Amino acid sequence: METKNxxxxxxxxxxxxxxxIQNKKVLRVTGNTxxxxxxxxxxxxxHPTRIVTSTVRVENGDIAMVSVKTxxxxxxxxxxxxxxxxxxxxxxxxxxxGDVIIADAAGTGVxxxxxxxxxxxC
Numbered sequence: 401m402e403t404k405n406x407x408x409x410x411x412x413x414x415x416x417x418x419x420x421i422q423n424k425k426v427l428r429v430t431g432n433t434x435x436x437x438x439x440x441x442x443x444x445x446x447h448p449t450r451i452v453t454s455t456v457r458v459e460n461g462d463i464a465m466v467s468v469k470t471x472x473x474x475x476x477x478x479x480x481x482x483x484x485x486x487x488x489x490x491x492x493x494x495x496x497x498g499d500v501i502i503a504d505a506a507g508t509g510v511x512x513x514x515x516x517x518x519x520x521x522c
Contacts, residue, residue: 404447410436417441449473461518471511481506493520
């Protein structure tokens with residue numbers, strides 16, 4: 401049997417979790433004070449995912465960069481593929497919160513969206 405120790409990120413409490421695994425199957429999760437901890441631990445040891453946040457360049461905007469993020473979580477192993485997609489992207493102002501910057505980024509089925517408004521420069 402394998403044991404993994406995690407710190408839960410499901411809520412602000414940050415519970416110290418212990419996950420017992422056998423044959424790639426979660427047997428037990430302990431240390432959580434809410435159900436979110438159990439869900440997080442099981443997902444983290446079997447198929448970890450993350451929300452990716454970054455910035456992209458803005459042309460003709462009142463600021464030079466706009467913050468972006470994945471619209472939902474993506475498999476952890478795709479993070480660098482997402483970052484590679486973003487490295488040469490430039491968008492044109494105006495940009496609005498929720499605008500799709502890249503659809504189906506890195507073949508994940510998840511869009512990259514703007515998280516800030518950027519007005520066109522005067």
